[in-house]
Amino acid sequence: MKKPKRSGHPHGSPRRFWPCTLLGVLALSLLTTGCWNRRELNELAIASSMGFDVGEKGVTVSIQIIDPGEITNKSGGSTAGRAPVTLYDANEETVFQAIRSITTKSPRKIYLSHLRIVVISEKLARQGIRNIIDFLSRDHELRRDFYILIARGSARDVLNTMTTIxxxxxxxxxxxxxxxEENWGPVLGTNLEDLIGRLVHAGMSPLVPGIRILGSSKMGSKKTNVEQIDAPARLDLKGLAVFKKDKMLGWMNEQEGTGANFILNKIKSTVIGGSCPGGTGKLGSEIIRSQTKMKVRQEGDKPLIVIEVESEANVSDVECSIDLHQTQIIHELEQSINDKIRSLVEAAIKASQTKFKSDVFGFGDTVRRKQPELWSKVQGQWPEMYPEIPYEIRVETKLRRTGTTSQSFIEEIKE
Structure with missing residues (x-):
């Protein structure tokens, strides 16, 4: 009689051994769970915004730190009389040196992963922002979805202003x-990704929104600034900073900024003012949808840029006596909106070509993508050619709604 063969495995069947091994590994994994770079909240100083100014040594960095105890206070006020944020600053030769230097003033390590805003002073922006952008792009803790603003004055003063609501x-x-940026045409949101993309691409230069302090910056830094109905100091978005590569050249006004956003296909909604047919009063329309396409046509040895804007609008307010049931009136209003948008776009292009001589709309990049052979011929001379590049503007607007009443009651008002 043959004896049954034993398994070659010293501990019996491999099938029985495998579950035991798996359980052992799982048990060990429970003992070793955790992130290698885990940090406790009470060990970190969470930065909400950073500011950059020209300093004596090189650059002054200001960091706005959140006070978690004040933010979580459900009563809405400050029981301890403390501000919800604290501002630290340092002046050093480089950005990274300044940030590390701030640790001598902060009781916790600066944590930048929750950064929402970066403010750069106009004075520093005119000197060049490449060193700042280089640091922001290299730091592994930083996300790239925070907005970048140019301060019309000191970046530190902007961060030091207490805000209502x-x-x-x-x-x-x-x-x-x-x-x-979703409701008002002159405002353009620019994050780190946008800025880097425009800096590194040939035929493009950045546009960055501006911010200013309305009122007294000294009063804005005090708690009384949020204890009054009419705050002595408020933060206000104003203008678009125009760059040529990494150096700021100047400001676009509201009309030019709105035109710029139409060109860049950034208009989500805005308000267009105009005159009633016959010039008897004012009429306002709300742009509810807009789409812009840029095309290139070769004219001799130069490209010609064609800008096509298609928009939809609603009548928002009427300050004259017109009948919005009449097809001819609607057609005249559409033409009036077309003319207004065309003038805004043209104002923006003229500012970029004559005042700044900077291709902030990416005309060169459009030529590169759509006419690569032509771009290879003009690329070397593009900065010099740009101010003379011809263009065409085509606008088509459709009115969708005229409101709940077709005729204004203005004429019915008795003297």
């Missing part, structure tokens, strides 16, 4: 940019 000034600035 939003306890954290950085949140106020972030939300203001987000809401304004």
């Amino acid at each position: 939003e306890k954290i000034p950085a949140n106020k600035m972030f939300n203001s940019v987000k809401v304004a």
Whole structure:
């Protein structure tokens, strides 16, 4: 009689051994769970915004730090009398040196992963921002979705201004940019990704929104600034800073800024003012949708840029006596909106070509993508050619709604 063969495995069947091994590994994994770079909240100083100014040594970095105890206070006020944020600053030769130097003043390590706003002073922006952008792009802790603003004055003063409604000034600035760029034509939101893309691509230069302090910057830094209905100091988005590569050249006004956003296909909604047919009063329309396409046509040895804007609008307010049931009136209003948009776009192009001589709309990049052979011929001379590049503007607007009443009651008002 043959004896049954034993398994070659010293501990019996491999099938029985494998579950035991798996359980052992799982048990060990429970003992070793955790992130290698885990940090406790009470060990970090969470930065909500950063500011950059020209300093005696090189650059002054200001960092706005959130006070978690004040933010989580459900009563809405400050029981301890402390501000919801604290501002630290340092002046050093480089950005990284300044940030590390701030650790001598802060009781916790600066944590930049929740950064929402970066403010750069106009004075520093005119000297060049490449060193700042280089640092921001290299830091592994930083996300790239924070907004970048140019201060019409000191960046530190902007960060030092206490704001109403939003306890954290950085949140106020972030939300203001987000809401304004969706509803008001002159405002353009620019994040780190946008800025780097425009800096490194040939035939493109950056546009960055501006911010200023309305009122007294000294009063803005005090708690009384948020204890009054009419705050002595407010933060206000104003203008678009125009760059040529990494150096700021100047400002676009509201009309030029709105035109710029039409060209860049950034208009989500805005208001267009105009005159009633016959010039008897004012009429306002709300742009509810807009789409812009850029095309290139070769004219001799130069490219010609064709800008096509298609938009839809609603009549928002009428300050004259017109009948919006009449097809001819609607057609005249559409033409009036077309003319207004065309003038805004033309104002923006003229400013970029004559005042700044900087291709902030990416005309060169459009030529590169759509006419690569032509671009290879003009690329070397593009900065010199840009001010003379011809263009065409085509605008078509459709009115969708005229409101709940077709005729204004203005004429019915008795003297």
